[in-house]
Structure formats: C-alpha cells, structure tokens
Amino acid sequence: MLFLIGLGLGNADDITVKGLKLLQQSSKIYLENYTSILSIGKNELEKVYGRELILADREMVEQNADVILDEAEREDVSFLVVGDPFGATTHSDLLLRAKERNIKTQIVHNASICNAVGCCGLQLYKFGETVSIVFWEIDWQPESFYDKILANKERGLHTLCLLDIKIKEKSVENIIKNRNIYEPERFMTVNVAIEQILEISKRRNCQVITPQTKGVGLARIGADNQLIKYGSLEELKIFNFGPKLHSLVIIGDLHPLEHDLLCNFSS
Amino acid sequence: MLFLIGLGLGNADDITVKGLKLLQQSSKIYLENYTSILSIGKNELEKVYGRELILADREMVEQNADVILDEAEREDVSFLVVGDPFGATTHSDLLLRAKERNIKTQIVHNASICNAVGCCGLQLYKFGETVSIVFWEIDWQPESFYDKILANKERGLHTLCLLDIKIKEKSVENIIKNRNIYEPERFMTVNVAIEQILEISKRRNCQVITPQTKGVGLARIGADNQLIKYGSLEELKIFNFGPKLHSLVIIGDLHPLEHDLLCNFSS
Structure with a gap:
C-alpha cells in the first residue's frame, strides 16, 4: 500500500497523528524534497519520527516512480510531502500510476500554504x-x-x-x-x-x-x-x-x- | 494563552501531534461546532483525546467571547476548529479580540476542504x-x-x-x-x-x-x-x-x- 502523507508546514510535530501511525508501520519512507521544503532538515525529522528517511528528488520521482510503486505493491510505503499531498502536480501523477497498477493508496491531508x-x-x-x-x-x-x-x-x-x-x-x-x-x-x-x-x-x-x-x-x-x-x-x-x-x-x-x-x- | 487548533477533516487522529500536545496541556478545551462539523461526534473525540470538551455554538462565541478570553488570560485554553482555524471569519474575530487584550495566541494549522x-x-x-x-x-x-x-x-x-x-x-x-x-x-x-x-x-x-x-x-x-x-x-x-x-x-x-x-x- 502507498501512503501519501502531508507533513504540514513548519516542524516535525506538524504531522497528524494518523500520518505518524502510518509512517511508523511502513517498510520504507520517502521524503519528497523538490516541490517544497521544511525549515528543519531530514536529520531532525528522522530523530523525531525515529525512522530513516530516503530523500526523493525530482529525477527519482519522475523517472523512477516504478521503483517506489514496485515496493508499494509488496509492502507499506510512505511518501512524505511538505504541506498537503495535492499541492503539486507530480504527486497526482504518482497517484494515477498507482491506480493504474491497482496499488491501494491512502491520503493523509495536512495544512498547505x-x-x-x-x-x-x-x-x-x-x-x-x-x-x-x-x-x-x-x-x-x-x-x-x-x-x-x-x-x-x-x-x-x-x-x-x-x-x-x-x-x-x-x-x-x-x-x-x-x-x-x-x-x-x-x-x-x-x-x-x-x-x-x-x-x-x-x-x-x-x-x-x-x-x-x-x-x-x-x-x-x-x-x-x-x-x-x-x-x-x-x-x-x-x-x-x-x-x-x-x-x-x-x-x-x-x-x-x-x-x-x-x-x-x-x- | 489561547491555542486555536485545527482538527483537519475526518477523524479524531487527523489532529496534528503539536495540536494534541497543546490540547492536553490546556485547562479548558472548547469545540467550535457551527461553522463546520466532523462526521464523528464530541463523545468520540473526548475518548480519543482523553479530555472533556465544551461545545461552543455561535451564540457563545459571538456573544460571550470575553468569557473564553478571560480564561485564556489566566491559563492555557484550546479552541478546536474543524479544518483549519482560518476557514471562517468568526475565528479571525476571536483572534483579533485576543490581540487587543494582549493575550498570547498560537495557531495550529491543519487541512481544510x-x-x-x-x-x-x-x-x-x-x-x-x-x-x-x-x-x-x-x-x-x-x-x-x-x-x-x-x-x-x-x-x-x-x-x-x-x-x-x-x-x-x-x-x-x-x-x-x-x-x-x-x-x-x-x-x-x-x-x-x-x-x-x-x-x-x-x-x-x-x-x-x-x-x-x-x-x-x-x-x-x-x-x-x-x-x-x-x-x-x-x-x-x-x-x-x-x-x-x-x-x-x-x-x-x-x-x-x-x-x-x-x-x-x-x-
């Protein structure tokens, strides 16, 4: 299953309780860092969440989306997005590809600018x-x-x-x-x-x-x-x-x- | 201090980690229930948050805002709003009155429709x-x-x-x-x-x-x-x-x- 989780704006504790639960049950956690970016860095997020994050840049998401989706086919994968998951077109595209492959998805909304x-x-x-x-x-x-x-x-x-x-x-x-x-x-x-x-x-x-x-x-x-x-x-x-x-x-x-x-x- | 906390949309666990922390340190917690409403009721929220909530209807907020602000002058008070705190004019008005009385405020954003x-x-x-x-x-x-x-x-x-x-x-x-x-x-x-x-x-x-x-x-x-x-x-x-x-x-x-x-x- 693929979880698209909004991180909100600001700090590590702006994630929702639901988002934190899903993130912690995931085998792999990607952090999208090209459409927006938090003031705090990856390291601080990892410390608060207690989990390792994989930085996902534009090339990775646009060209190698299938790698993420292959994993999501077998296990729970979280894809973290600053703000709300629907702020940027790219994430809609990832969602569409997941649907085409019949991979279940869940969206966790959050604040956006x-x-x-x-x-x-x-x-x-x-x-x-x-x-x-x-x-x-x-x-x-x-x-x-x-x-x-x-x-x-x-x-x-x-x-x-x-x-x-x-x-x-x-x-x-x-x-x-x-x-x-x-x-x-x-x-x-x-x-x-x-x-x-x-x-x-x-x-x-x-x-x-x-x-x-x-x-x-x-x-x-x-x-x-x-x-x-x-x-x-x-x-x-x-x-x-x-x-x-x-x-x-x-x-x-x-x-x-x-x-x-x-x-x-x-x- | 007055905390204006967005609950997001949907369920009790759509509150942010920050929002939950602030709510739990508050002496009194008001739940605004006239500009929007969650599918789940007050009782379920109370169960999940482990705290008693006071329903705040339009009359109370528009006519008796000073009661809430009197409390916020002395202790931490949370005011919970479905969605984001800035979805409705009324909450901006509450914030303005707090500022006029030099009462400190903190906003916790969340998803809105x-x-x-x-x-x-x-x-x-x-x-x-x-x-x-x-x-x-x-x-x-x-x-x-x-x-x-x-x-x-x-x-x-x-x-x-x-x-x-x-x-x-x-x-x-x-x-x-x-x-x-x-x-x-x-x-x-x-x-x-x-x-x-x-x-x-x-x-x-x-x-x-x-x-x-x-x-x-x-x-x-x-x-x-x-x-x-x-x-x-x-x-x-x-x-x-x-x-x-x-x-x-x-x-x-x-x-x-x-x-x-x-x-x-x-x-």
Whole structure:
C-alpha cells in the first residue's frame, strides 16, 4: 500500500497523528524534497519520527516512480510531502500510476500554504486564482502570472503568489552535455518577486499594480519563527524576511475586519 | 494563552501531534461546532483525546467571547476548529479580540476542504474564487454566488462551492419573539446545491452552466468513507452522496492529467 502523507508546514510535530501511525508501520519512507521544503532538515525529522528517511528528488520521482510503486505493491510505503499531498502536480501523477497498477493508496491531508495563508488576516474566500512566480533568466522572463494577478484585482480578489524553488536543477549547458552537475539551491525571496512584478508594471506602464499597491510578505509560515509583514510593495521590497520559504500576497479589496487584522503586521 | 487548533477533516487522529500536545496541556478545551462539523461526534473525540470538551455554538462565541478570553488570560485554553482555524471569519474575530487584550495566541494549522479538494484530481492552482451556497427561502433566493462561478468559468477556472450548514439556528419568528427555540440541524446536499444552480440557469436562460456542465460532488472528505463522484450536473443531481458534509466543484477547463484522474471517480 502507498501512503501519501502531508507533513504540514513548519516542524516535525506538524504531522497528524494518523500520518505518524502510518509512517511508523511502513517498510520504507520517502521524503519528497523538490516541490517544497521544511525549515528543519531530514536529520531532525528522522530523530523525531525515529525512522530513516530516503530523500526523493525530482529525477527519482519522475523517472523512477516504478521503483517506489514496485515496493508499494509488496509492502507499506510512505511518501512524505511538505504541506498537503495535492499541492503539486507530480504527486497526482504518482497517484494515477498507482491506480493504474491497482496499488491501494491512502491520503493523509495536512495544512498547505493555500489555507495557512489565512493567518495573515485575509479571508480565504476572497482569494482568486493562485499564481507561481519563477526566477527570470536573461532570455526568459514570463509575464503570464501578472495577468492573473490583474484579473483577480479587477474582481477585488487577493492573489497568493507561490515563489520559485530551485533544488537539484541542472543548467541548460549541463543538460545538453548530459552532465550530472547541479546548480546551487535557490529560493525566491519576497524582494525578488516584487522586483519582477514592478518591472512588468514599468514595462507596461500599468497603473493598477504600482509601488503603492498593498501586499503581505510571508516567511516560514507554520514554523515558530514565522514572519508576516503588511505594507506597500515599495516597503516590502526592501524588508529583510530572513531564511526560506517565502510567499507573497497581492491584496485586492479589503474588508474592514481584514484591515484590522492586517494592522497587527504593519509595524 | 489561547491555542486555536485545527482538527483537519475526518477523524479524531487527523489532529496534528503539536495540536494534541497543546490540547492536553490546556485547562479548558472548547469545540467550535457551527461553522463546520466532523462526521464523528464530541463523545468520540473526548475518548480519543482523553479530555472533556465544551461545545461552543455561535451564540457563545459571538456573544460571550470575553468569557473564553478571560480564561485564556489566566491559563492555557484550546479552541478546536474543524479544518483549519482560518476557514471562517468568526475565528479571525476571536483572534483579533485576543490581540487587543494582549493575550498570547498560537495557531495550529491543519487541512481544510480548500486544499483537501485536490484529492479529486483537480489542480489547486486552477481554482478561482471559492463560493458559499446558502439554503434558499421562499422570499430570499440570493444568486450572487452564481455570478462568481460564471466569472471563474470564463477564465477556465474551477469553483469550489461550500454548502450551507444550519446548526442551532432560530426561525425569524423565534428571533422576534426572543424564544430560545432552535430549528432542526440541516446540511445542504450536493443535490440541493445543483437544483439551486440549475434553477438560476433556467431563470436567466444561461447557456454556460447547464445540466451537461461537468462537476464533482464530494462527501465526507478526509473520513474513511469519503465519496467522490465526477459527472454532469444532471447526473450528480440525482446521485445519493449519503451523510454530511457535502461540497461541490463546478469544473472550468480540464487539463488532460486532471481528466485522467477524474475518470477514477466517474463510474
């Protein structure tokens, strides 16, 4: 049987009681570490869970899923995912392959940034489509996420921006030359995300999203040292949010209660 | 200190390890039971947690919040919420009042239907604004949620529809006469939600949301007996989803992977 277990956000004890039970009855435990990552590391998780974890990177999951599924055919295997198991497409794909092979699966849900973002005071039902912002390269600067933020803002809705994570990625040169050399890990900060957003506003001469537009920067949500900061994009762009992971909300129309709650995070 | 602890969806062991620890160190434990409700009852939760729970209904939380906060000023108090603590406005309000009184708070996040809905195979980042559908009365049949579904659909986005829950509600007559007589509990089914949606389509002669529009009906998500059914609104309208709670998704544009995953739930 294959258990897809959400770890939630933050610490080792954010796993659910059910998740911990299933993990401990498993023969093998994989820890997915490329779509998201906890502030604490593999070692601390192993200490708390009392079990050895196998790091599963993108190559392993996308190219060798059958190895995991072969094991799950014979014994109980846990696949741990930061947040909720359905935050990323890849895990849906693993589930589909398991179903095709008639391997039983069980899902253990948990918090993800998509609902935990409510802790800043913004109401979840006032969020529109979520967007992902990727690191720009010199010759690749996608802007499609910006149109989605605009479309949400036109309807008065907030936008949750998920920020890029680069773990075990290869450069184009190394892919072409088929070399297993990986780039250093990178996590997009709130600051870089806002720089890219305001750069698009400038290019388009857009008056809807400007340096005065209000936003919320979030860092390490769910962890003991989480940080939330409400302010204009101009203010947030130069604020130091500290270590990974960061997220950003571009605010739509504010309800008075939302405003009152946000003010806790403005100083 | 006030702990706002999410219980997740489904069973007693869907609480996180952190949540269970904080609950057990609390002097008093309130169980919120009006914005959502677990399939299992208070008694089973008490058995598993080994602690007595105090049911907190809407009146208590909205009118007597100060009683809870007085206690939290002196000792550790837990306030348990089905799903994530930020699913409903009321809990944000409780948090704001605690902050105004300088009472320390800690949030324990958990899964909510807003992210667990991903288990049907639809990608979370392809959802637009979430809507709530309330029970229609003879003289009160709001349609504003319908416009939001349409606006999502125009952008190719899915819509999560949260369905009405009536717990310990008074009739207008009993409110006027100030009588503490409560109406029977009611939970909107997928079937009733679709009836109301298609009634609006008929009134408006709308060709965008029709009996052939595809949707997903979800019941008891996170519980052992959860049920997911994919089909046309016409099919889902007459399907028996069983006991509470139900939710509904109106589908926008489908990615091929989403389609493949949904097909697991079409028979």
